[in-house]
Amino acid sequence: MSGAWEQIPLFGLPETTLTTPPESADDAAVADTAEMAGPELVAPAESESHSLSDVADDTVMPQSPETQSPVVAADDSAEAPATPTPVWETLPASDDADGHAVIVTAAGSYSPSGRELTGPVDSIEKLDQLIRWAALTPLGAPAQVWIVGQGACEALGWVIDPGSEDDFDDMEALRTRAAQELTAVLQATLTPMLSAGWELRGDPGHVVHLSRTVGKFTSMVDVVIEPYVWTYWNKDFGWNNRVGEMGILGSPTAGTYLPDDDLSAARELGRRLAWCAKHLGVLPGPTPARTGAALVDKIKRERTRSGKGIVVTTPGSVPPLDGPPRGDLEPAVGWTRVPDEQDLVRTCRLVSIDQRAAYLASAGMLEFGYGQPAHLTGGAAAAAAVGDKGAPFGLWRITLPPGKSLSLPEKLPLPHPHMLPDQPIQTWVTSVSLDGLCAPVADGGIGADRGDLDITEAWVYPQQGRALDKWAKILREARKAAVDTDDVVTKRFIGSCYKGYIGRMVNPDMWTATRMQHHHQPLWRAAIIAHCRWRGRRVAMRIARESGRWPIRTVTDSWVYLLAGGEDIADPSAALGKMSVEKDTILTDTLLSAMVSAQDVHEVNLAINAAFADENDGEGVL
Structure with a gap:
């Protein structure tokens, strides 16, 4: 033949x-x-x-x-077809x-x-x-x-x-x-x-x-x-x-x-x-989230065979909490303010900046906890929060002080979405937020000592590590390949994969099969959201120091600014997690007048939405 x-x-x-x-x-x-x-x-x-x-x-x-x-055997002497x-x-x-x-x-x-x-x-x-x-x-x-x-x-x-x-x-x-x-x-x-x-x-x-x-x-x-x-x-x-x-x-x-x-x-x-x-290295799943899960499982099998790397085999359900917060453990921030006269000086543009692939960046750099968490109370909980590299991965019940009692910037949202302006509140936060609150005000925190937060209870995980580092690396390199070739389709698909997978970590109904239950990791998702939120706040503080500009709105990971012509507040770096321009539009006289005359945040939001109406219907920087 x-x-x-x-x-x-x-x-x-x-x-x-x-x-x-x-x-x-x-x-x-x-x-x-x-x-x-x-x-x-x-x-x-x-x-x-x-x-x-x-x-x-x-x-x-x-x-x-x-x-x-x-098949029919070909004549050995015949010329092979092309x-x-x-x-x-x-x-x-x-x-x-x-x-x-x-x-x-x-x-x-x-x-x-x-x-x-x-x-x-x-x-x-x-x-x-x-x-x-x-x-x-x-x-x-x-x-x-x-x-x-x-x-x-x-x-x-x-x-x-x-x-x-x-x-x-x-x-x-x-x-x-x-x-x-x-x-x-x-x-x-x-x-x-x-x-x-x-x-x-x-x-x-x-x-x-x-x-x-x-x-x-x-x-x-x-x-x-x-x-x-x-x-x-x-x-x-x-x-x-x-x-x-x-x-x-x-x-x-x-x-x-x-x-x-x-x-x-x-x-x-x-x-x-x-x-x-x-x-x-995988076929696409029936949904983007399933594609992200397939990639996690592929890495899990490779690590199991080699004996190298973190392998998580059990779900990380939220432990029983005394007085759990309503909604998400770590909500994304949503905030708007009415601009003042200083904000409108030399203003002719409305610019939205967004963290580039924010969730993917955080997923690759965070250390996540796994295993059976230990329940600590009283002094043991407070002592556990002190570590050489910050608090170990876990949940902490703390008391957030009233926002007005702190020397915080008036033109930024309160440092944590659960914080109230005029009264203390006891709530649960992840280790990411605990470390963020202890950061100096100039870096987006409140400058608190751990003792100031009155830690009364904690769930601390016995093991932690960068469980999603390789997953994030593969997705990051795939995203870069799509960006380098101007492939909008695959770039959007990669964005849907990591956002969809991280978003579905919270829902156990998505992972009911025995071999899929390890994808249920609501605390990982909460830590990622918190990390993106604190990173954005830290950048907003830096922008204020360098340019004197303060945001007028933030939604999840995007921040909206009033800027002069040629003014640039985006990060020069192309690394993931850095701020890049999402939308940039010239303010017409009508829109500028609407911004000047706005009496409440509702009117500000209407003016912003009108200004960005002609922009592409983006969903953040994927």
């Missing part, structure tokens, strides 16, 4: 079953094996071949010996996701790099054969088959008609009906696959989780139905009567969703899958 593969018929030939262990131990943690079968899929006729250059290419099978299907051109030849070739994912459109199936695999997959039986023949292996997450375009769904009988947006006052009601219809349709049509030995993991929806066991080997495949991804509601997707970020697929409102044309959509999806595999 010459080593070249000729085009072969794929649907309709006898099935050949091959069983091969997974590529690596990392893959084995996702699925104990990749079960390989060799059904034959119908290769498209020349007239059915789709190429951006309108040139029909020969269809070939993957050339891995483990995935051999019956390697076929990928269907989406206009993109740089990248096969990082090949062997882990397949893309299906109405016209046929493709590898992410653009190799045309089969003709139309127009029945559930053919979908079953394609999955078993493709012998996909996991990559930090189960292998994936992406169904792209409404035509591909119709060919499989996956058609729903929940109604028109015009018929619903609440888009959530439309989404709920659509999700229910989709589940019913899938349950009714998947019978051939279930009869062939596949099992459903949970109810099918926009992702159909399949598993199949042959002997001691089990393979898992996720079938992602692209046209119906919108039926899944999650804060990652930011519904609120609009479709927000939808993971690797992008955002319709931001203009980063897949193109309308099926082949163009498949090509762009293939690029994104390959990018994710190359820069993150």
Whole structure:
């Protein structure tokens, strides 16, 4: 045999079953094996071949010996045919996701790099054969088959008609009906696959989780139905009567969703899958938060095998607190003030600065606690707060003094969101806030000694370390790759991954599976939020010292200033966590007049929102 593969018929030939262990131990943690079968899929006729250059290419099978299907041997003396051109030849070739994912459109199936695999997959039986023949292996997450375009769904009988947006006052009601219809349709049509030995993991929806066991080997495949991804509601997707970020697929409102044309959509999806595999080492999860979790688990498996690095295997639920605060343990700050005459001197611009990838920066540098925390009271709690490197990771019940009793800047919010202006309040804070409060006023704190805070109780963790350092490093480098190539799509995706994962740490319902419970880390999330808040306050104090300018509003990690022309308060460094310009607009006479005449914070917020109305609808510096 010459080593070249000729085009072969794929649907309709006898099935050949091959069983091969997974590529690596990392893959084995996702699925104990990749079960390989060799059904034959119908290769498209020349007239059915789709190429951006309108040139029909020969269809070939993957050339891995483990995935051999019956072929016709080539004449050894014959010249070997050239390697076929990928269907989406206009993109740089990248096969990082090949062997882990397949893309299906109405016209046929493709590898992410653009190799045309089969003709139309127009029945559930053919979908079953394609999955078993493709012998996909996991990559930090189960292998994936992406169904792209409404035509591909119709060919499989996956058609729903929940109604028109015009018929619903609440888009959530439309989404709920659509999700229910989709589940019913899938349950009714998947019978051939279930009869062939596949099992459903949970109810099918926009992702159909399949598993199949042959002997001691089990393979898992996720079938992602692209046209119906919108039926899944999650804060990652930011519904609120609009479709927000939808993971690797992008955002319709931001203009980063897949193109309308099926082949163009498949090509762009293939690029994104390959990018994710190359820069993150995992396939994208069904949501950005799940992608972040997959990366954490990949690192966890590597550290478990090597015996090096921090491995956290248990959840970090909030311990029982006496008098817990309402809402978040460490709330993000939201504050506005009415500008005075000094703020308006030489003012012609409204500028918002934001910490660059704030949560990602903090996640990589903080030491997080894990293990079973010790409950301390009285003098033992107060003594535990004193350490060479600050307070050890934990929660501390302290008394915040009245803001007015301290010599604090009037043009900044109070140092902690739980602090009141005119009375003391007892509350719980993380170690990050405890250290922040003890910092000098010039650095954003209140200059307190730990004894001044009347520590009466604490939960202190026996172990701590930079558990997310490698996770943050991988995401940081992936973000840089996206920024360096001006790839808005993947930059936004990375931002959604780290913000989504950190945001979901607080919710145990997201991590109910036994192997997922270690992702429930609400205290880690609280520490990250506190760290970003204190860092922003410290920068605001520095800006005031250097320029005499004070903010008029802060929301989470952004700070809004009134500035003169050419005045620059952003950090020169491009490092994560540093302040960069988020929005910068010239104040018209009307807007400036509105700012001058504002009588309360509501009117100030209206003026700021009007000034930034023409700016892009950003969500902070990702």
